[in-house]
Amino acid sequence: MRPPFPEVIDSSMIATFRSCPRKFELTYMQHWKPKTESIHLVAGKAFAAGLEETRRAYFIEGNDPEAALVRGGRALLASYGDTRCPDDSAKSPERMLGALVFYFQRYGLETEAATPITLPGGIRGIEFSFAEPLSIHHPETGNPIIYSGRSDQIVDFADGVYIEDDKTASQLGSSWSKQWDLRSQFTGYSWAAKYGAMKLNVAGVLVRGVSILKTKYDTQQAMTSRSDWEIDRWLAQVHKDIKRMIQSWEAGEWDYNLDHACTEYGGCPFTTVCKSETPDEWLPMYFEPRQWNPLTREEKLLFLEEPEVV
Numbered sequence: 001m002r003p004p005f006p007e008v009i010d011s012s013m014i015a016t017f018r019s020c021p022r023k024f025e026l027t028y029m030q031h032w033k034p035k036t037e038s039i040h041l042v043a044g045k046a047f048a049a050g051l052e053e054t055r056r057a058y059f060i061e062g063n064d065p066e067a068a069l070v071r072g073g074r075a076l077l078a079s080y081g082d083t084r085c086p087d088d089s090a091k092s093p094e095r096m097l098g099a100l101v102f103y104f105q106r107y108g109l110e111t112e113a114a115t116p117i118t119l120p121g122g123i124r125g126i127e128f129s130f131a132e133p134l135s136i137h138h139p140e141t142g143n144p145i146i147y148s149g150r151s152d153q154i155v156d157f158a159d160g161v162y163i164e165d166d167k168t169a170s171q172l173g174s175s176w177s178k179q180w181d182l183r184s185q186f187t188g189y190s191w192a193a194k195y196g197a198m199k200l201n202v203a204g205v206l207v208r209g210v211s212i213l214k215t216k217y218d219t220q221q222a223m224t225s226r227s228d229w230e231i232d233r234w235l236a237q238v239h240k241d242i243k244r245m246i247q248s249w250e251a252g253e254w255d256y257n258l259d260h261a262c263t264e265y266g267g268c269p270f271t272t273v274c275k276s277e278t279p280d281e282w283l284p285m286y287f288e289p290r291q292w293n294p295l296t297r298e299e300k301l302l303f304l305e306e307p308e309v310v
Helices: 009-018 022-027 039-060 067-078 091-104 176-180 184-195 228-252 279-286
Strands: 032-034 126-137 144-157 160-169 202-212 217-225 289-291 296-299
Touching: 009 022, 009 176, 009 228, 022 228, 032 067, 032 144, 039 067, 039 126, 039 144, 039 160, 091 126, 091 202, 091 217, 126 184, 126 228, 144 202, 144 228, 160 184, 176 202, 176 217, 184 228, 202 289, 279 289
Parallel strands: 160 202
Antiparallel strands: 032 289, 126 144, 144 160, 202 217, 289 296
């Protein structure tokens, strides 16, 4: 049976489809996810939870910086949970907690140059979420497909309004700041902020990176902007990509990349599956069905159907 086509698309889904349609099918159509979540994802989510809670405690609830950081640390550890950090990884809960302290030492709450703006309705711009309709219709419902996303903040910075996003990394080198100028994720943020419901006159995106090693931390900032013609080009490409998704879904055929995408970013988790002549036998061994919700940014465990007894 053909699975339902997604009604909501986000930048991760677009990036996965562009990288390898087969990976998109397994991840977002069949909802297969590794049984053991990557320590990089666990640590990144925990760090984001700590940043958000610290900012809310200080900028919204009026806690002093020390109390706000305590709140953020608790949120970080709660998000990290009981995940076991591999011995060769620097992203242990203790090191991630240290990274949170390091971040707010470098970007102090009281001396912060980038402060969350007040959005329409009196809401502070911490965790800017959006869900905007595209001019392409869902193949089953006929409703507009929704493009959604969430950045860490909308801030006043350098005499302008900027989208702010935080990234954790293992290393920050000379090339780190150069990778964002064409990043689709940030063009989507700019499109939603400028032309979505908020109609914000954003000047660009402020990206802050924090590297986490076993012996030290480091940080860099990068600023990148998007002109109107770049946003128009991005939007046209997103529509083309979604049309290709629909064509693949209708045909039940998803192309394989079988090249660089198989080894990028530490390697595709489906390598073993794609190396097998009988992939369906491998999937339940190493993966479980968890459905990603781009609006809530959460996953829900699905139940496998029991095989029919003849």
